[in-house]
Structures are given as structure tokens and as C-alpha cells.
Amino acid sequence: MLFSNIKDGDTYRYLVNGKWEKSSSKDLIEVYNPSNGRILAKLQSLSKSDIDDVLKNSKVSQKKWKNTPVNERADILMRAADLIVQNAELLSDLLSKEISKPKHLGMHEVMRTADLIRSTAEEGLRLHGEYLDGNAFYHSAKKKKALVDREPLGVVLAICPFNYPVNLSFSKVAPALISGNSVVLKPSTQGALSVLHVSDLFSQAGLPQGVLNVVTGKSSSIGDYLCSHKDVNMISFTGSTSVGKHIASISGMKPLMMELGGKDGVIILDDADLDLAVKECVQGVYSYSGQRCTAVKRIILVEKIANVFVKKFVEETKKLKTGDPDEDVVVSHLINRDAADYIKSLIDDAVKNKAKLILDGKRKYNLYYPVILDNITSKCRIFYEEQFGPVACIIRVKDEKEAVSVLNDSSYGLQASVFTNNLDKAFSIASQLDVGAVQINGKSDRGPDNFPFPCIKDSGIGVQGIKYSIESMTRLKSIVLNFK
Ligand code: NAP
Numbered sequence: 001m002l003f004s005n006i007k008d009g010d011t012y013r014y015l016v017n018g019k020w021e022k023s024s025s026k027d028l029i030e031v032y033n034p035s036n037g038r039i040l041a042k043l044q045s046l047s048k049s050d051i052d053d054v055l056k057n058s059k060v061s062q063k064k065w066k067n068t069p070v071n072e073r074a075d076i077l078m079r080a081a082d083l084i085v086q087n088a089e090l091l092s093d094l095l096s097k098e099i100s101k102p103k104h105l106g107m108h109e110v111m112r113t114a115d116l117i118r119s120t121a122e123e124g125l126r127l128h129g130e131y132l133d134g135n136a137f138y139h140s141a142k143k144k145k146a147l148v149d150r151e152p153l154g155v156v157l158a159i160c161p162f163n164y165p166v167n168l169s170f171s172k173v174a175p176a177l178i179s180g181n182s183v184v185l186k187p188s189t190q191g192a193l194s195v196l197h198v199s200d201l202f203s204q205a206g207l208p209q210g211v212l213n214v215v216t217g218k219s220s221s222i223g224d225y226l227c228s229h230k231d232v233n234m235i236s237f238t239g240s241t242s243v244g245k246h247i248a249s250i251s252g253m254k255p256l257m258m259e260l261g262g263k264d265g266v267i268i269l270d271d272a273d274l275d276l277a278v279k280e281c282v283q284g285v286y287s288y289s290g291q292r293c294t295a296v297k298r299i300i301l302v303e304k305i306a307n308v309f310v311k312k313f314v315e316e317t318k319k320l321k322t323g324d325p326d327e328d329v330v331v332s333h334l335i336n337r338d339a340a341d342y343i344k345s346l347i348d349d350a351v352k353n354k355a356k357l358i359l360d361g362k363r364k365y366n367l368y369y370p371v372i373l374d375n376i377t378s379k380c381r382i383f384y385e386e387q388f389g390p391v392a393c394i395i396r397v398k399d400e401k402e403a404v405s406v407l408n409d410s411s412y413g414l415q416a417s418v419f420t421n422n423l424d425k426a427f428s429i430a431s432q433l434d435v436g437a438v439q440i441n442g443k444s445d446r447g448p449d450n451f452p453f454p455c456i457k458d459s460g461i462g463v464q465g466i467k468y469s470i471e472s473m474t475r476l477k478s479i480v481l482n483f484k
Contacts, residue, residue, distance in 0.1 A: 133145055373392065375394070450467065
């Protein structure tokens with residue numbers, strides 16, 4: 001599979017044991033270009049017996065890989081990162097075709113992923129165990145010493161969503177590989193092409209056969225089978241809360257890392273720098289059409305500054321460019337028609353429940369222009385439900401106390417932001433918010449990738465971030481020395 005051969009309508013194969021194979025089912029799945037509705041490519045629809053073979057191969061390959069010195073593993077990751085950078089233009093083109101990601105955002109995703117892989121390789125070199133002495137514990141036998149080591153878990157199943165296919169796939173693959181696991185990667189059907197290409201670059205970088213296998217297929221036929229398979233030792237999943245909860249219910253005792261939906265809120269206080277808050281909120285709501293887990297999905301304004309903020313926010317939003325992803329736009333097509341229908345249903349419901357539609361984004365099939373809804377209350381579905389689209393949801397409150405209570409009135413707990421020039425207030429509010437991370441004077445943001453990205457409540461289980469992801473993909477093992 002070579003980049004120079006990419007043509008629209010191509011049939012892709014899946015990657016197992018270093019080879020590109022056809023599924024035994026002979027079935028294919030079509031991938032569409034969201035911005036024109038045309039078929040972009042076809043993927044293999046794997047059968048359960050293909051999955052059995054892949055997992056058998058991953059299990060065998062892992063045994064050798066875990067004995068490969070970590071500096072050799074790091075060299076391979078570094079070479080893969082270099083190849084990603086060399087192919088960045090082609091990969092960002094592909095992202096714009098398969099998920100309608102504006103070119104500059106696709107390029108950012110690709111370059112960020114190369115950085116993440118390099119940092120993960122470096123962090124892996126620093127991974128070490130510890131030594132404990134039994135005489136440090138009051139009631140212990142004195143003559144014991146423990147060497148505590150970190151071991152890989154085995155075969156990691158990585159499942160990724162459509163919105164950051166490259167970044168979210170390889171932010172799982174890199175920590176898994178550096179710590180000696182093998183990986184079975186199941187990309188989102190819409191987003192699989194760029195993942196297959198990057199996986200090919202890992203092979204070109206010298207990754208041994210079978211250490212990274214990539215499977216494609218219908219979730220309805222192989223999803224549950226994969227997640228409950230006895231040869232999977234860990235699942236690292238990013239996607240919607242409903243699918244995440246379902247996977248958790250069928251995966252038995254497997255360790256889980258789950259990054260799920262979000263409903264990130266921004267609180268803007270009366271002493272905030274409003275120009276900064278407007279700029280951050282416009283980017284936070286609309287970048288990549290709001291199809292981001294950390295998109296700003298609620299703007300909570302204290303009454304005193306609400307009118308001024310809204311006026312400035314409308315002005316800035318009207319300046320945004322909307323259109324095809326290969327033009328220089330911020331808002332492009334939603335991933336499919338169902339996604340756009342869902343956005344429409346949230347807007348209609350809000351208007352029915354007395355919200356004010358102050359910017360009425362027009363719609364062309366699955367392309368939605370920016371929408372602003374003011375006076376949202378808890379009667380509206382959008383107060384609670386995750387809008388994965390370019391819709392600003394403005395909630396007006398009396399004061400800080402009510403702002404905190406509205407922000408916490410959500411089943412999600414990814415991130416939140418507070419805009420204020422009073423640092424004491426910022427810290428006091430941050431400590432009251434039930435979320436994984438709080439941004440002060442900035443929009444929600446997953447990066448930089450060495451920061452922890454904790455997910456709580458219905459937003460997930462565990463912590464991603466380079467060092468934390470490596471830790472989650474290893475287990476502690478102690479060897480205890482007993483002395484006479
Ligand atoms: P999704 O529908 O949940 O799909 C995610 C992945 O799960 C896809 O690869 C999908 O495959 C697969 N899948 C579906 N059913 C499965 C099953 N039964 N077993 C195994 N795999 C299954 O999510 P999405 O629409 O792609 O992504 C949007 C959601 O992801 C939003 O809720 C967003 O907030 C969340 N997200 C969260 C984060 C975070 O860091 N917290 C980051 C990005 C996105 P198919 O495509 O083949 O169906």
C-alpha cells in the first residue's frame with residue numbers, strides 16, 4: 001500500500017502479520033466523502049474467524065516484542081514519527097476527504113501526532129520500577145526486599161472515533177508499543193483510511209510483523225466479539241458514552257481506558273477579559289464544526305456581562321468561514337446526514353422551549369453554518385445532551401454560585417473553563433467543579449499531550465497523557481527477596 005497509488009474508489013485491505021489481506025467474508029464496507037457524498041474507498045469487512053486469526057497472531061508477536069530492548073522500540077517509534085512528518089501533506093489531504101477536516105486542522109493533527117510519538121518514545125526510555133525495603137513497614141517481617149517492575153499487559157485493543165483518527169489511534173498505539181504490548185487497532189469506519197496509511201508507515205519504520213495489526217469491519221458484527229475476546233488483555237476506547245458503556249458491560253475483567261463524550265462548560269465572570277473570552281469561545285465552539293469531545297458546549301454568563309458578551313460573540317461568529325474542507329474554513333460538513341439531523345432536532349427542541357435563536361445557521365445536507373442559541377434552560381434537551389456540531393448554547397445565570405451549580409448539573413465530566421481576572425476566585429471555582437481538568441482563561445483543550453487528560457463521570461474512566469497512558473498499559477510485578 002503506497003501513498004503514490006491512492007485513488008478515489010480504491011479497495012483497501014487490512015493489516016495482519018505485516019501483510020495486507022482480504023477478509024474471508026469477501027464483504028466490503030463503503031466509506032463516503034462527507035462533503036460530496038461520493039464513495040471514497042471500500043474497506044474489508046472482517047469475519048469472526050479473521051478476528052480469531054488476528055488475535056492469535058498478536059498474542060504470538062507480543063511475546064517476542066516484549067523482549068525487544070526498549071531503546072530499539074524507541075528507535076522504531078522515532079523513525080515512524082519521521083515518516084509521518086514526511087507524508088503529512090498526503091495524510092492531511094486524506095483527512096479532508098474522509099472526515100471533512102479543514103486542511104490546516106488536518107495538518108495540525110498529523111504533526112501533533114508525530115510529536116506525541118517522539119515524546120512517548122523518550123518517556124518509555126525513562127520508565128523504571130522501584131525498590132522497597134520490608135523494614136520500612138511497622139509490622140512487616142524485617143528481612144524482605146521487593147523489586148517492583150513494570151510489565152506490558154499483552155494484547156491491547158485500541159478503538160478510535162472518527163473525529164481525530166490519526167491522533168487518537170496513535171496516542172494509544174505509541175504508549176502500548178513502547179511498553180512492550182502488541183496492538184489490535186480498530187479505527188472508526190469513517191476515518192480508517194488515514195489510520196491504515198499511518199500503520200503502513202510503522203511497518204516501513206521497521207516494526208516487526210504482527211506487533212500492530214489493523215482490523216476493519218462492521219461494529220455490529222465484530223465489535224462485541226472483539227471486546228469480549230479472551231485474547232484481548234486491555235481495551236483502550238475513545239468514542240461516545242453509549243458505546244463506551246456498552247463495551248464496559250461486555251468486556252468482563254479487562255482493564256479499561258475510556259475517553260467518552262463531553263459537555264464542557266465555560267463560566268464567564270463579570271471581571272473577565274471579554275475580548276479574550278469571546279475569542280476563545282468562538283474557537284472552542286466552532287473549530288472543526290464543534291465535532292470535538294472538548295468543544296465548548298455550554299457558555300455560562302453572569303447576568304452583568306451577558307448582553308455585552310453576546311453582542312461581541314455574534315459579531316465574531318459571523319466572521320467565520322464555512323464550506324468545503326479544502327478551502328480555508330473553520331466550519332465544514334458534519335460527518336454524515338444523521339449527525340446533521342440530530343443537530344436540527346436539538347435546535348427545534350430548544351426553540352420550542354423558549355430559547356432564542358439569535359444566529360440561524362442555514363443547512364445544506366450535512367453542512368451546518370454556525371448557530372447561536374441564547375436563553376437555554378434545563379427544559380431544553382441541549383442543556384444536557386452533547387451537541388456534536390457548530391451550535392453555541394448560551395445559559396444566563398444570576399451569579400457565580402448559580403454558574404457553578406449549572407456547570408455541575410451534567411452527567412459528563414471532561415473539562416471546564418473559568419474566565420476571570422481574579423485568581424483567588426478562579427481557584428475557588430475550579431475546586432468546586434466536577435470535571436477532570438479546569439482551564440483558567442482558556443478554552444477546553446486536550447493538549448499538550450504530556451498533560452494528564454482525566455475523564456470522570458460519564459466522560460470516561462482513567463487518564464490519558466503520555467506518561468499516564470504508558471502507566472495504564474503496564475502492570476506492576478514484584479519479586480520479593482527473603483533473607484535469613
Ligand atoms: P462512536 O459511534 O462511539 O464510535 C467510536 C468507535 O467505536 C468507532 O470505531 C466505532 O466503529 C466503534 N464501535 C461502535 N460500536 C462498537 C462495538 N459494539 N464494539 C466495538 N467498537 C464499536 O463515536 P464517534 O461518533 O466515532 O465519535 C464521537 C464521540 O466520541 C463523541 O461522543 C465524542 O465526545 C467522543 N470523543 C471523546 C473523546 C475524549 O477524549 N473523551 C475524544 C474524541 C471523541 P464504527 O465506526 O465502525 O461504527
